[in-house]
Amino acid sequence: MRSLFEWVDALPSSIALRESLNAYPTMLTIHVVSMCLFAGLIAYWDMRLVGLTLRKVPVSNIPTRLFPWALTGYGINLITGALLLYSQPMRYYGNFYFWAKMVLMLIAGINMFWFHYATYKSVQAWDQGREIPMNARLAGVVSLVLWAAVVVTGRMMAYSGLMPQWWNNLNIGA
Amino acid sequence: MLQSFFQWMQGLPFSAWMLEETWASPIIQCAHLVALVAFAGAVLVVDMRLLGRGLIKTPLNQLAREMDRWMIWSFVALFVTGAPQVLSTALKQYYSPFFWWKMQIVIIGLLFNFTIRRRVAFAEEGSLGHWPKVVGFLSIGMWTGVSVYARLIGLLS
Ligand code: HEM
Ligand code: HEM
Numbered sequence: 293m294r295s296l297f298e299w300v301d302a303l304p305s306s307i308a309l310r311e312s313l314n315a316y317p318t319m320l321t322i323h324v325v326s327m328c329l330f331a332g333l334i335a336y337w338d339m340r341l342v343g344l345t346l347r348k349v350p351v352s353n354i355p356t357r358l359f360p361w362a363l364t365g366y367g368i369n370l371i372t373g374a375l376l377l378y379s380q381p382m383r384y385y386g387n388f389y390f391w392a393k394m395v396l397m398l399i400a401g402i403n404m405f406w407f408h409y410a411t412y413k414s415v416q417a418w419d420q421g422r423e424i425p426m427n428a429r430l431a432g433v434v435s436l437v438l439w440a441a442v443v444v445t446g447r448m449m450a451y452s453g454l455m456p457q458w459w460n461n462l463n464i465g466a
Numbered sequence: 467m468l469q470s471f472f473q474w475m476q477g478l479p480f481s482a483w484m485l486e487e488t489w490a491s492p493i494i495q496c497a498h499l500v501a502l503v504a505f506a507g508a509v510l511v512v513d514m515r516l517l518g519r520g521l522i523k524t525p526l527n528q529l530a531r532e533m534d535r536w537m538i539w540s541f542v543a544l545f546v547t548g549a550p551q552v553l554s555t556a557l558k559q560y561y562s563p564f565f566w567w568k569m570q571i572v573i574i575g576l577l578f579n580f581t582i583r584r585r586v587a588f589a590e591e592g593s594l595g596h597w598p599k600v601v602g603f604l605s606i607g608m609w610t611g612v613s614v615y616a617r618l619i620g621l622l623s
Contacts, residue, residue, distance in 0.1 A: 317621040324499075324617050325610055332507030336536075346511075346532060349524050357521050361514065443503060444496040451492050 297381040309379035316379065323372040327446075329365030331439050333358050338439075341432030343424055350419045355412075386465015388455040393445035400438035407431040468560070475556035484554035491554065494547050501543035502613070508536035509609055512587055516602030526598075530587035537579075562623035568615040575608040 300306050309315045337354050340346045346354075377384055384390040411427045418424055448454065475481065484490045512533045514520035521529060552559055559565040586594060586601045 317618065320621065321614055321617045325613055328503060328506035328613065329510065331503040332505075332510050334507075335503055336507045336511055345536065346521075346524075346529075348528065348532075349521055353521055353523055357519075357523075358511075358514075361510075361520070440500050440503075443499050447496045447499055448492060454488065454492060 294385065297385045300378060300381045306378055306381065309375065316376070319372045319375050319379070323369060323376060326365045326368035326372065327443070330362050330369050331365075331443065333362040333365070334439060335436065337362075338432040338435045341424060341428050342436070343422065343429065347422055351424070352415050352419050382465075383452075384449065387449055387452055388459040389445045389448040389451070393442055393449070396438055396441050396445060400435060400442065403431060403434050403438065407435075472556040472560040475553050478553060480550070481554045481556065484550060491551070494550055498544060498547040498551070501540050501547055504540035505537065505544055506609070506613075508533045508540055509605060512537075513602040513605045516583075516587060516598040516605070518599065526591050527588045530584070534584070541576075558623060559619065562619050564615040564618040564623060568612055568619065571608050571612045571615070575605070575612065578604065578608065 336345060337358065340349065340351060340354060377390075407428070411425065411431060414425070418428070484494075511520060512526075512530050515522065515524075515526050515529055583601050583605055586598050
């Protein structure tokens with residue numbers, strides 16, 4: 293892994309992005325705005341599953357009508373995130389919050405797929421009702437917590453001085 | 467006058483505490499972003515509907531009424547987590563053009579919401595021609611502008 297990061301770090305295109313004055317602010321700003329589109333819509337989907345809001349909207353309406361937009365936001369978010377990483381791989385390699393964010397995103401993804409291919413199959417039975425199955429509510433809560441944690445770890449990446457002591461002891465960035 | 471007000475904010479014991487306490491600023495910044503996500507979703511669900519996208523099977527005024535509370539409370543959360551940052555970095559904000567642009571659009575956005583946007587969203591659907599689209603477009607534009615300028619305060623000031 294480390295050699296992969298070091299290899300990218302030395303690529304001319306990575307160096308060019310890193311040395312560009314405008315690239316970082318532009319990418320980070322687009323990263324935040326696309327996050328709003330993605331996470332904003334997903335949050336209300338999750339809260340619908342939990343039963344906190346939009347209770348009169350049939351559950352299955354949201355994936356068909358809102359997910360294309362949320363996924364567009366996610367696509368832009370991934371691209372800008374990847375570019376940010378590509379431009380300074382060695383800055384993030386030793387960063388606890390970066391790895392935490394990646395792991396959290398992975399778990400959030402697993403939760404999403406699990407929900408979609410298991411729990412959601414029975415949606416016809418609870419589409420209109422207020423009685424949402426426990427599994428679906430649980431998936432909603434887990435998703436809310438995980439995406440909020442992704443946002444938090446995303447912002448914390450800037451605080452390389454505030455990583456846990458046990459992580460610093462591993463000396464990964466050195 | 468405004469400058470001395472910002473100097474006064476910067477000099478408050480609370481501002482000193484924010485800067486001294488290692489975790490205070492990062493926690494507040496993270497909370498500001500989580501509130502931003504809640505705010506963005508509440509605004510988008512209605513604005514997309516105004517544009518004729520999104521949850522078109524649900525009556526617009528029903529969606530708008532439901533999202534109204536979420537929009538207001540998440541804005542309150544943005545204010546509560548934004549104000550301490552203004553206090554602790556008052557002079558930086560004062561000298562940042564992006565801060566002033568952000569605040570101007572925030573005020574315009576709020577006025578726009580409570581005067582025009584809400585009225586259009588609560589109105590009888592189909593009675594206003596293309597106006598809902600214009601309103602949805604402007605609303606998305608304003609809040610995106612607020613976010614862009616906000617992020618640029620930290621990056622370019
Ligand atoms: C492959 C996916 C992603 C990668 C590689 C990635 C990478 C990055 C990088 C490198 C930064 C810059 C950190 C810094 O220099 O301070 C960042 C910031 C951030 N990311 Fe991501 N990211 C990804 C997906 C996401 C997702 C899905 C979310 C939220 C749902 C998210 C939320 C954030 C936030 C909130 C910030 C801080 C923005 C700010 O400082 O205003 N990221 N990300
Ligand atoms: C009156 C309410 C608000 C106040 C007082 C406020 C204040 C602040 C301050 C002082 C910062 C830190 C800027 C810096 O020095 O880096 C900030 C960041 C930010 N604000 Fe606000 N804000 C408010 C509302 C909003 C709204 C309505 C939005 C979006 C629709 C927003 C989006 C952002 C974003 C995206 C950031 C950058 C986040 C980061 O990465 O740290 N804020 N805000």
